[in-house]
């Protein structure tokens with residue numbers, strides 16, 4: 384059993400509690416943490432990378448980037464500055480980051496609002512209302528992405544939105560016909576699995592009425608649910624990076640989380656439409672559709688929704704351990 388110092392219990396555990404609230408594909412939670420003195424190391428858990436949907440670990444790195452941002456925001460809201468070194472050890476690609484605890488910092492109302500948003504942000508797969516997302520929120524989402532070095536495209540041109548919707552349908556069709564993809568999806572959505580990961584049936588949306596523009600991922604059991612129309616003019620966005628390296632994917636994960644939390648603090652809900660970036664051919668076509676300059680990493684839909692339930696997480700104590708002394712020596 385892990386023995387924690389008083390500091391780890393009072394400061395680090397609540398920050399890890401926030402870190403693990405990050406989103407991840409099928410709620411795989413592909414992270415581990417090592418804690419010692421004034422540092423928290425964030426590690427990729429290769430056993431939780433989806434071999435079919437995410438063979439290169441790109442989405443797992445996005446998720447860990449989101450967890451790193453949550454960690455920093457929670458430390459900040461508790462009055463502690465921190466500094467992050469991404470991929471500190473080139474010989475160990477699963478060592479994603481070292482978060483160094485720094486001295487006290489001034490806490491702003493915005494820090495507090497972001498830290499609060501971590502606990503009530505969730506993927507909302509239900510229909511949104513037809514109330515449009517106002518311009519100031521659209522600008523805030525774009526700015527949130529650029530603060531973290533990524534770019535958020537708002538697909539407000541009908542031809543581009545139609546192009547995305549076609550790619551989404553095509554990718555969803557390919558994945559629904561792929562037995563390996565479906566087996567993986569079933570594994571992470573089965574009601575028999577552990578109760579602290581995976582996507583529970585309660586998090587699924589209703590069945591989409593025919594004619595819905597966006598093909599949301601069909602989670603098992605959706606066919607038994609009631610059919611409902613979705614919003615007529617969804618706000619669809621694509622978050623992209625300027626290179627497609629592991630470092631860029633981690634940074635884009637931080638951007639993704641800042642965008643999602645910005646939406647949450649402004650009262651708008653979001654859900655993911657990852658299919659066209661998970662299939663190689665549609666990802667390339669989406670890149671072309673957006674001008675060919677950047678690498679699409681995640682597609683997000685925003686709008687005004689009704690409350691969605693929280694999904695479970697493994698407790699921080701289960702995903703952390705004290706750092707082994709022989710691993711000391713990384714540069715600050």
Ligand SMILES: Cc1cc2nc3c(=O)[nH]c(=O)nc-3n(C[C@H](O)[C@H](O)[C@H](O)COP(=O)(O)O)c2cc1C
Pocket residue numbers: 404405406407408409410442443445446504505506507508581582600654655656657658681692693694
């Ligand atoms: C990179 C990535 C891709 C995802 N893709 C999808 C998706 O295609 N469809 C979907 O409904 N949810 C998707 N999700 C959302 C996860 O299923 C969700 O984050 C997880 O179940 C935890 O739930 P929460 O976001 O409500 O905390 C994705 C999340 C991430 C980080």
